[in-house]
Amino acid sequence: MRVAENLNAALHGLLERTPDLHLLGEDVTDPYGGAFRITRGLSTRFPERVLSTPISENAITGVAAGLALAGESAIVEIMFGDFATLAFDQLVNFAAKSVSMYGSRVPMRMVVRCPVGGGRGYGPTHSQSLQKHFLGVPGLALYEVSPFRDNAEVFAEMFARQEPCVLFEDKVLYTRPMYQVPAPFRLEQPDGRGTARVSLDAAAEPDCVVIAAGGVAERTLEAMRSLLLEQEIVCTLLVPSRLYPFEVELPPGRQVFVVEEGTAGGTWGAEVAHVIHSAHWGRLDRPVTLVHSADSVIPTAPHLEREVLVSAGTIHRVIQETLRG
Amino acid sequence: MTAAAPALEHAPPLTEPAEEDLALLLGIRAFELTLLDLFGKGMLNGTTHTCLGQEYVPVALEPLLDPRDHVFSNHRGHGHYLARHRDPEGLLAEIMGRRGAVCGGVGGSQHIRRERYLSTGVQGESLPVACGVALHLRRAEPGALACVYIGDGSFGEGAVYEALNLASLWSLPLLVVVENNGIAQSTPTADGLAGSIAGRAAAFGVEYRHTDSVDVNVIREQLGPAVRAVRAGAPLLVEFATRRLGPHSKGDDTRPAEQLERLRAGDWYQRYARDYPERFQRLDRQARERMAAVAEDVAARGLS
Numbered sequence: 001m002r003v004a005e006n007l008n009a010a011l012h013g014l015l016e017r018t019p020d021l022h023l024l025g026e027d028v029t030d031p032y033g034g035a036f037r038i039t040r041g042l043s044t045r046f047p048e049r050v051l052s053t054p055i056s057e058n059a060i061t062g063v064a065a066g067l068a069l070a071g072e073s074a075i076v077e078i079m080f081g082d083f084a085t086l087a088f089d090q091l092v093n094f095a096a097k098s099v100s101m102y103g104s105r106v107p108m109r110m111v112v113r114c115p116v117g118g119g120r121g122y123g124p125t126h127s128q129s130l131q132k133h134f135l136g137v138p139g140l141a142l143y144e145v146s147p148f149r150d151n152a153e154v155f156a157e158m159f160a161r162q163e164p165c166v167l168f169e170d171k172v173l174y175t176r177p178m179y180q181v182p183a184p185f186r187l188e189q190p191d192g193r194g195t196a197r198v199s200l201d202a203a204a205e206p207d208c209v210v211i212a213a214g215g216v217a218e219r220t221l222e223a224m225r226s227l228l229l230e231q232e233i234v235c236t237l238l239v240p241s242r243l244y245p246f247e248v249e250l251p252p253g254r255q256v257f258v259v260e261e262g263t264a265g266g267t268w269g270a271e272v273a274h275v276i277h278s279a280h281w282g283r284l285d286r287p288v289t290l291v292h293s294a295d296s297v298i299p300t301a302p303h304l305e306r307e308v309l310v311s312a313g314t315i316h317r318v319i320q321e322t323l324r325g
Numbered sequence: 326m327t328a329a330a331p332a333l334e335h336a337p338p339l340t341e342p343a344e345e346d347l348a349l350l351l352g353i354r355a356f357e358l359t360l361l362d363l364f365g366k367g368m369l370n371g372t373t374h375t376c377l378g379q380e381y382v383p384v385a386l387e388p389l390l391d392p393r394d395h396v397f398s399n400h401r402g403h404g405h406y407l408a409r410h411r412d413p414e415g416l417l418a419e420i421m422g423r424r425g426a427v428c429g430g431v432g433g434s435q436h437i438r439r440e441r442y443l444s445t446g447v448q449g450e451s452l453p454v455a456c457g458v459a460l461h462l463r464r465a466e467p468g469a470l471a472c473v474y475i476g477d478g479s480f481g482e483g484a485v486y487e488a489l490n491l492a493s494l495w496s497l498p499l500l501v502v503v504e505n506n507g508i509a510q511s512t513p514t515a516d517g518l519a520g521s522i523a524g525r526a527a528a529f530g531v532e533y534r535h536t537d538s539v540d541v542n543v544i545r546e547q548l549g550p551a552v553r554a555v556r557a558g559a560p561l562l563v564e565f566a567t568r569r570l571g572p573h574s575k576g577d578d579t580r581p582a583e584q585l586e587r588l589r590a591g592d593w594y595q596r597y598a599r600d601y602p603e604r605f606q607r608l609d610r611q612a613r614e615r616m617a618a619v620a621e622d623v624a625a626r627g628l629s
Contacts, residue, residue, distance in 0.1 A: 022460075048464070055495070059453040066457020069443070070395075070465075074457070089484070093447050094454060103429030103440035207616030 010151035015046045023050045025077030035079045061087035064110045065095040073109035080126045081114030084185040093162040099139035099216035107162035113279040125298035129261040142244040145169040146198035146214025149241050170215025194241030209253035216259050223315035252257045254285040264295035291318045333590045338600045340542040351612035353380040353404045359616045373434040378406040378570035381593045383408035385544035389552045393469035395458045397451040398444035400435045409442050413619050423626040430629035449482030456488050459497035470498035470555045478509025489529040496558035506569035526562040537566040539593035
């Protein structure tokens with residue numbers, strides 16, 4: 001099963017089991033089924049609760065907040081995550097704040113889905129990974145789709161939080177298969193926090209631990225494979241499901257890398273590094289190393305886009321240079 | 326477009342208000358005056374926005390609303406809250422951060438939630454939220470509506486237009502009450518709003534009513550049928566040509582004295598006082614005494 005099918009199945013299941021759940025977004029109804037076809041078939045089965053909307057990210061996020069306020073639950077699809085900036089006020093100043101600004105906890109069951117990431121030549125305003133701009137908002141939790149965790153579980157966890165959540169979905173993942181890792185690596189079931197681990201069979205301490213969210217996990221695994229085969233560098237990969245608030249059970253390892261596709265500056269990785277430094281400073285050989293895209297807009301032409309976005313080659317190079325000089 | 330305020334002596338008489346309405350009007354007036362007094366004495370923290378001059382809007386609308394309706398208010402929301410919940414103690418405690426505060430002192434003047442009443446401090450933000458609530462009501466509680474108070478200044482925000490579009494498209498039971506007081510903080514409406522509010526409603530195919538009355542009975546008569554139609558899914562925008570007598574928040578009024586004098590001459594307070602002097606004096610005295618007692622009580626309470 002591909003990631004897109006897993007997401008679609010999760011949404012079908014949710015709408016089936018949750019009679020008060022609405023799904024709103026631009027062009028989400030059939031026969032189109034969303035710009036990335038993630039909502040395919042939903043409006044045919046649940047025509048009253050799956051609604052195509054005008055091009056109004058701010059309003060539809062507000063509508064979701066209104067439904068949540070009235071005790072229902074809602075999912076919003078932002079066609080391209082870049083446009084979530086248009087919903088920033090509703091998310092940050094209303095939905096997230098409503099959880100606590102009225103003096104007692106107000107449950108707000110809503111999820112904003114944001115397809116993100118480049119690699120498809122969509123250019124500067126349709127390729128970004130804007131996760132970092134949503135970090136550190138009280139009452140707002142951030143998740144990212146990965147090929148290693150069933151999205152039905154992710155949605156269940158998000159709604160159980162009873163606070164607004166943003167789900168980032170790297171577009172290149174949609175066509176990838178679920179639960180596959182290249183040999184000789186082995187995938188372990190996600191732990192209690194939903195963090196999946198990919199490592200060699202050997203129980204030995206790896207040369208480094210790499211933390212990468214779902215969107216860059218495949219590139220990281222490709223780098224891990226070439227590092228193993230070419231440099232005999234052994235890495236263990238952690239793929240967290242929840243980006244923020246970030247928690248991790250760090251396996252043995254004295255070097256830690258964080259990989260993300262977001263551009264340089266004020267990154268998610270910096271937040272992860274802070275969490276790890278606070279808990280594990282004594283056991284690290286050096287500060288956590290951040291691997292991310294360049295400090296740049298994301299160009300459209302493929303040769304220019306490649307120069308900016310983090311790739312398997314970037315990850316390989318940074319890890320090799322850091323460990324071997 | 327504010328109401329042209331004729332000199333008090335030329336204003337036509339107002340119809341006789343119910344005792345309860347006049348008491349509520351005067352209660353809100355006394356509340357707001359008390360706030361300004363407490364500010365003057367340095368007893369309030371932060372800021373507040375009083376609705377002096379606009380008290381009659383929520384008082385007139387209250388009987389047109391149902392307990393199942395949701396009411397969304399804004400930064401200038403004390404009157405809206407008091408008309409809905411008649412709870413000066415809880416509101417003052419909220420503003421002063423004292424025990425008994427409606428929202429534990431977290432929200433303060435601009436962020437209040439109690440049952441189906443909610444206010445937020447960002448212009449236009451509550452309109453899309455109200456559309457979401459209206460969508461819920463349409464399905465789960467047909468006949469109930471979502472009422473949103475906004476001002477003339479809110480029409481600068483895109484959220485207002487996105488929401489009007491949705492409300493009309495989806496036939497949502499949404500009542501938008503525009504308190505056009507002719508001024509957005511310090512900017513006259515004419516300097517911030519091209520075209521008209523009526524034109525905006527028309528552009529979205531949203532029903533529109535205008536009133537410049539301050540007579541609560543007359544307003545109810547004017548708006549009753551259109552508000553009933555909202556419940557059946559015909560969104561409505563009502564524009565009140567009203568007047569803000571006080572500053573935007575506190576001590577920040579840059580309007581010339583003669584303009585304020587003109588506005589005061591059309592104030593419901595003066596007109597009801599003129600037309601029903603005995604009852605007015607009695608109820609006004611009671612409202613002020615009650616508010617003085619509330620202020621004393623709340624100020625003496627422990628922190629929230």
